[in-house]
Amino acid sequence: MNELVLTLGWLGIYAPMALGAASSAIGCAIAGQASIGAMTETEGGYGRFIGVSAFPSTMVIYGIVIMFTLNRDVTPENAGGLFGIGILSGIALMYCGIWQGRACAAAINATKEKPEIFGLSLAPAAIIEGFGVFAFVFALVISAGIS
Amino acid sequence: MSDPDAYIALISSLPGSERLFVAKQPPISRLRLDRRLRALAREDAQVLRVLEHALNWGDYDMDVTDVQAVERCKAALGDIPQPTLQKLFLERMDLRTAVAALRLRKQGGSSPAGTFGMGRWARHIPANWSDPTFKLESSMPWLKEAQQLLEAEDPLGLERLLLSVSHKQLKRHAARHLFDFEAVAIYVLIWSIFDRWAQSNAQDAATRFEKLAQQAMADVADIDFEGAYA
Incomplete structure (x- = not known):
């Protein structure tokens, strides 16, 4: 039984990093495809498209920081806490990254026609980033209570 | 439900x-559009072909009968697996059925026995033949205007109204599909509307009329189009 609990603890430590990496990869791929499509139809502003498509890469950074914060000796007493925080923060980061990628793709698709809405079109992606930051910060706060 | 991220690069x-x-022209030429559509998966390309083939008037022979047209549309509907595309296809069929009924009635046609056309209103329309809008005003608010334009013999105005209604229907569905196959199909159907309007000018109409006249007279070998007998 203890082995299972300890395994869950290790799973919780690595989950934010793994799920964050997966979400950044998917999000950047989604937004990246949009920027490639937009580049075939526009005459300039390519750098902007590529910059926007890199937005979801922040999720893996948050995941790495949470992983380092949770990283400690895993015991039967702290394994449950590590698992809960790690898995849930990882899932939150994953959703944020994927949907941020979709929001960025929509922004790129819209701004290829109307460059003047570039800033405003990024608002949804920025709001999603805010939710990712919530998941990140409160994972750090809660992890301080785990022995 | 299609993969929501299947055609991000294509749509963009x-x-x-x-x-x-x-707009005087569609936003992209058909040649370039077809080149872009090569990115579609084979089965999606086939569905799009079926959809366009069933909805494009140019793909129908001039002497096609109602029964043949309805059979073709029913067969096409069976080959379209996406619920959104089925829905918009049926909406277009409803529109065409209602307009065809208006035209038939204007020509003095009597109430068809049983069903007429295809879609939700195939039985409702013959049952309400004498009503100016077949008692469909709540479902099709544009039908009254269409009837008035038909009575006023304003074909261009009617064409404009029907294209506008079709365009609104497609835009409503487009709002729920960003980067999936349905979004691509809706784009192509909207493109067709722009193309149809762009072709609605006098010169094209004259050319098409001449083509149709030649087609109709093809069997009469001893008359040429200069008005002289051979």
């Missing part, structure tokens, strides 16, 4: 359109 590579009836 397609130019948006200006306002309908303001």
Whole structure:
């Protein structure tokens, strides 16, 4: 039984990093495809498209920081806490990254026609980033209570 | 339900359109559009072909009968697996059925026995033949205007109204599909509307009339089009 609990603890430590990496990869791929499509139809502003498509890469950074914060000796007493925080923060980061990628793709698709809405079109992606930051910060706060 | 991210690059590579009836041309030429559509998966390309083939008037022979047209549309509907595309296809069929009924009635046609056309109103329309809008005003608020334009013998105005209604229907569905196959199919159907309007000018109409006249007279070998007998 203890082995299972300890395994869950290790799973919780690595989950934010793994799920964050997966979400950044998917999000950047989604937004990246949009920027490639937009580049075939526009005459300039390519750098902007590529910059926007890199937005979801922040999720893996948050995941790495949470992983380092949770990283400690895993015991039967702290394994449950590590698992809960790690898995849930990882899932939150994953959703944020994927949907941020979709929001960025929509922004790129819209701004290829109307460059003047570039800033405003990024608002949804920025709001999603805010939710990712919530998941990140409160994972750090809660992890301080785990022995 | 299609993969929501299946055609991100394709959709992003397609130019948006200006306002309908303001744009003189479709936003992209058919040649370039077809080149972009090569990115579609084979089965999606086939569905799009079926959809376009069933909805494009140019793909129908002039002497096609109602029964043949309805059979063709029913067969096409069976080959379209996406619920959204089925829905918009049926909406277009409803529109065409209602307009065909208006035209038939204007020509003095009596109430068809049983069903007429295809879609939700195939039985309702013959049952309400004498009503100016077949008692469909709540479901099709544009039908009254269509009837008035038909009575006023304003074909261009009627064409404009029908294209506008079809365009609105497609835009409503487009709002729920960003980067999936349905979004691509809706783009192509909207492109067709722009193309149809762009072709609605006098010169094209004259050319098409001449083509149709030649087709109709093809069997009469001893008459040429200069008005002289051979």
